[in-house]
Amino acid sequence: MIKNNYYFGLDIGSTTVKGVLLKNTNGEKEIVWKKYERHETRQAEKVLDYLHELEALFPEIFKINSTDLQIFLTGSGGSAIEKVIGAKYYQEVLCVSYAVEKFHPDVNSVIELGGQDAKIILYKDSGDPDQKRKIMTMNDKCAGGTGAVIDKISGKLNLNSEKLKKIQYKGIKLHPVAGKCGVFAETDINGLQKLGVPSEELMASLFEAIVQQNLSVLTRGNTIIPKVILLGGPNTFIPGLQDAWRENFQILWNERDVELPKDLTLEELVFVPEDGAYFAALGAVSYGMVDHIEESASLLYAGSAKLQAYIEERKERISGHNSGLAKDAAELLDFKKKYIPQNWIPPVFEEGIVINGYMGLDGGSTSTKGVLIDENGDIVATEYLLSKGNPIEDTIQVIKGLREQIEKNGATLKIAGIGTTGYAKDILKDIFQCDIAVVETVAHTIAAKTYYPHVDVIVDVGGQDIKIIHLKDGIIKDFKLNTQCSAGNGYFLQNTAEGFGYNVTEFSDVAFSATKFPQFGYGCAVFLQTDIVDFQRQGWEAPEILAGLADVLPKNIWQYVAKIPNLSSLGKTFVLQGGTQKNIAAVKSQVDYIKDKFNGENVEPEVIVHKFTNVCGAIGAAFEAKNETVGPSRFIGLDKAIEVKYESHHNEETRCYYCKNKCIRTFIDVSLTNEENSEKRRLIIAPCEKGSTEDVKVMKLKKREIEAIKSLNPNVVEEASKLAWKGQADSVGNIQKEMVINRAVKFFSNDKNKRKERANKVIGFPRVLLHYNLQPFYTAYFESLGYQYKNFVFSDFTSEKMFKEGSKRGTVDPCFPAKISLAHIHDLLEKNKKRKIDYIFFPAVQSYSTGLPNVIDNRACPTVTGATDMAYSAFTKESDTFSEHGIQFLKPFLKMDMPAVVEKEFYQDLKATLNLSVDENKIAIHAGFAALKEFKKSIEKRGKEIIDQVKSQKRIALVLIARTYHNDPGVNHGILELFQERGYPVLPMSALPTDKEFLGEVFSDSEDYNMDPMDIDDVWKNSFSASSSLKIWASKVIARHPNLIPIELSSFKCGHDSTLYSTIEKIMEKSDTPFFSFKDIDENNPAGSIKIRVETIDYFLSKYIQKLNDKKNLLSTRLEKIFANS
């Protein structure tokens, strides 16, 4: 007979297993046993431990076919073993909701953070007073904004759980950290850490980021209503995170006028219950007890032995790659013999010998490396140190180590020159007064070419970055860097190995021991992490997982980062270098991959592991120092370098007030010895040049210098982004005059009152998306109708602050340019508080004209068109925010490429609201198009001036190939300004002249003769998207003009751009035009990786310009002839 006096709830999560045994006494349930433990990715094994313990503690209850026990499971590992142990599985959010409803029925919102899940449950009015409506949301596959990110970062910052509990949030300085993605967060934290930001600030910033991420996406635009219960491990155990929720809720409730119960404190309104970590397990029991499904009543405990057997046998059930990384021991031995670089034995120098050495220092993201070469270019010492978090400290140790190696037997080291490279190259150069700072890409190329002059491809896999450098005849032809996303790179491999309890040096032996392995999907490291958990759940063991990760590395390199399917097109000699290539298992899979890609070709690839693979950057820096140091080195000297003391400050006191951005800078106070009166210097690390001094006079001087550089190198992208918002009185006046006279329409006299009324109305325009190219039309349209430009209110340019404050109503997670629409509408609503806005104008633009012939369509991207509906829904979801503010939201649907249709659409959609007449609408439309034409004309004029200038000066201008909204400084992250400051004028695509004269010259090649220079049909057949077509056309122009170089920007999730990647690349490649792109840019601003790219590009461009100037016979080339005629 079933008695069911005991209920066992188990929550088998991604990182922990929570178990709770309840005893039922007269309907009351009492917890008689509970446990919360990390399972270290061995879910089933941990459950088995629990069952063993329970069988020992409660032998009468936990016996096979016990009639006194029912087991209910939940969590990501629950469903796999429900039948094995005789339990019933329920989904975890449902379980949590049941527990909350049972134990805390007065709760309106639930926030649960798990290892890889984030869940929000909201209880809303259902219309039925007896029943609340439940809205449940859960993160998608991405574990951004969850406990996994906290785990990863706290591990990186060496904060154990005890230290983590002590991290405060209140009153702690917060820094911008992306919470959206664990990898992005890590990139931001890395950068901040290198600026000396203390761990507690980093962690508090991460708490903030996690809260923001969940509020902006996971709430799906719903307001979190108190009381709020915080559940799950991170929420339960980290008080700082609890405070972050509380503080953000308070701001939100103030903003949205949420009425709060007066008798409760904030801690009571947002609370962590007792047993908060066990709620899912408790809920599983609650749900199980009410579940109607009959089988739950008949489920009987199967005993731990069955689970034990399941664990032992599951290996046979799983499928994967059916052999190890090597086919057999013989192949492995052969491989190792060939590919493990021979141990380098450092030379020993006896007393009295003086070594005049050149030192190379590589301050990388996860390690610091040093190399010494002698005057002959022979390596005499190397040093490799895993980063302890501070690059200065690490470098001192490396210098010490190098010196020690030379001087240990009494020889003397003298530094003749010293070069730096890596993330920290500039700081190191300044502190130690080194002679040269070398761009990483260049340093790695030097290292490869020095030892393997016939190299075609360099594959550098470092801690954070993957670089692929393609050389042709010994000259760099192209390079690929991973974007901010670190796809299964060295640091990830190291981390995973350490997670399994192996030192990184043991990785390859462990991985080679696997005789089969799971196959990972390549790509994002976060997803790889999810896969690891899943594979372990299936029964794969650590060696097999590590083998699988080694196997996926070449796919990440070639398919994810480089996107090069045909490796043989690059050449045949591949040099593998970077710290990760020390891992011979990773090398094996790369060699196999490369060889496989040559299968069927008549060429055999030669794959070489660099003999100094882990210090290549430093080697390059040392050689460059040797080549470039003229006269004595600037170096402060070994004694001083080793004694360097420094203090780092990054706080309110370091804030810069030289412009409205008011950035916080990092001050590093360096003293060269311990003595009181030692030389002291202050290094200032600032986001821009202006901020790199404390002295206002110096700052002004610098500012003047910058202005001078800027005026010589105009940034027309910036100019266009400002010009779009100007008044259009001239266009309006001309059109009105023309049309009134021509058509004798006396519209002014029609209704003076109407126009008078309009003159006082205030219109808000969000500064987003297509407004960047269509706003002149809108401005002229409304001005023509009698609305006054002075009454037009524009939202601010996008900024981090605006995004953070205004995007909390987010319901979905689209591309960043679309997502910020909400923040701009929010900004207008804020402005409305100071100045009453009558209308917000945010049309849904479906198409717009490009001026290109023979295109199939002129579509805007669907996300851009739909952003209007997205924003409108978000602000009218719970209540109509616009009407509450007395604002009318105008959202006509527009086909801007068809004037007559636009006229109809404006009239139909706005006639009632604006009291339009047919005539005035028609004239206003005319005025709009005239303004648009003028706008385009003036930008083209600027473009023409600059192109003429750079041509005559034999310089280059960069052309931004991007969608118009990339003109927004908040979307382009100021990348273009970085180029401008380095001496390159920057043009938007719209500045490329379209006049016959210019195009005739550019397209005068014989193969272009029969083609309209505006036509793109020869390179792009699927011309549906307006912006895509324009990008292609601009690419064609740039590819034919020697003084124009493209910089492509593309936002993460941009569907239209993704289909253009290869075509634009091919256009540039075929014409041998250097091509640079920043892909997947998103809401975070990874300054470190942007900097490396900008520097590398600058280096490439300097060589290109050199060639433009050097090559005397350029005069005889086709292009020169063209320009001579112009």
Added chain:
Amino acid sequence: MGKNSVVTEEKKGHFKTFTTKQFKKSEIAHTTIIVGGLSMAADRIVAAAWEGLGYKVLPLSVPDMEAMQLGKEYCDGGLCNPTYFTIGNLVKFLNNLHKQGVSKKDIVDNYLFLTAGSCGPCRFGMYEYEYRLALNNAGYSGFRVQTFQMQGKLNQGTSEDAIVMDLQFFRALLTALIVSDHFNNFTYMMTPYEVVQGSVHEAIDKCILIMQEYFKQSGKDPYIKNFLLKSWMNKGSKKDLRQLIEQLRGKEIEKYLKKCSNILSSVQVDYTRMKPKVKITGEFWAQTTEGDGNYQMFSFLQSQGCEIIVETVSAWIVYLIWLADNQREEVSGVDANGLITWRTPVKYLKDFYNRKVNNLIFGIATFFFTSQYNRYGKILKYPAAALISVKTLEKVASKYMQVKFDGGEGFLEVAKNIYYTTAHKSNMVLSVKPFGCMPSTISDSVQSKVVTDYKDMVFLPVETSGEGKINALSRVQMALGEAKAKAVQEYSNLLAKYNLDASKVAELKIKFDPETSALVKIPEIKGYRLRVSHYIHYLLKLAGKI
């Protein structure tokens, strides 16, 4: 280094996009046309339909994870997963051919891929290029990919083209799609209730073979006596007219469909099973595919005890007709390049007349297609649901979304969610869409407001990316929990209302309807969503209790 490094030589040469040779009439005999990308039934039947036109046609199998990985390897980065799955599936097929010993040259010369094209505006419009790029990257440079536009006019292509995209071509395609829609409907409607496990699939498999047989011979000119045709008509028009008449009369297809109906009638079902209904919506491909492309969602939902309502390709075709009509309407009477000019009364009347004529043409097209769909359903005699009119859907969605928004599914996702909830057609609406799908992202943002307004709605959007299956399915289970609770409530209330319990219902069934054929039409009772609820009413009526 440094001093010798020069980045590039002067700019030279210019890129031209991929071109492939024409598929000529003379090549028909030795060329195999590969098709794929729809449901399993649709791919098989469409292949047979085009075989009936004289081509060698081969349907691809359902794309799996291996296909996706190949797609990712050879296409551009950042695309949506239908691209990776479908393109990778073609590459996988060709690779297998190559492994079997067919040379790459022979593959390029003797095979061709035929697929529906699109006029944008999402990534889908650029698929054709991605096919060419991937095939080129995979070593099949010059492999032919031919597209046809579902929204295009008849007679796409030139007279040299082997594939003549005329009325015959589209008639074969559309008829095949309608038939496969019905087969899919039947499969997913009946499987949860089949008495003998596997009987539904077995029956449908037989039906597919029968219809393949029909299509393979139906491409020939239908037998319509010449006296029906006016002598002034040219040969092509006569042929077209014959096709139309045959389509309307449809005696031949009726014969075959009846054979299918007989087979389906033998399937026994038990509607006393309580199965929450889940309507599948979402992006066209993700909601259609039956494999890894949507985490095998259909079989997963069935394993969770649900009945699923799949989407038909026919509904999509009706939407395309509506869209074309609306887009025409929008530009009618205006000169697209200039502003609206004053119209004389004559011009005004002429425009008005043209507009009405066009409306009529599109109206006839919709009627014609819908009536064919309904007719086949009637011949098959199974309880087919009628196609929902786009006007009905437009009406419910217009409050939330610009119905002119036409990327991807446009307003359909929003509309179906509201419709299936308010018309009591399902307990839950599950929208499956590829990760980063642009139009679906917009409808999801709007759905958030819709869900707030419709308080009894259970709606879940799921992004499919190939990876992350566990999380996605877990989220589905989360929403299903709510849907199941609502279903249980309906079921329990109904039992309570008539003082029944499960065993009493079973008794009623044994007594009054011991053997239920899948073709029996159970009347739907207003206000009830579950099939079991309708069935209990049916039983009670048989028992004379209501």
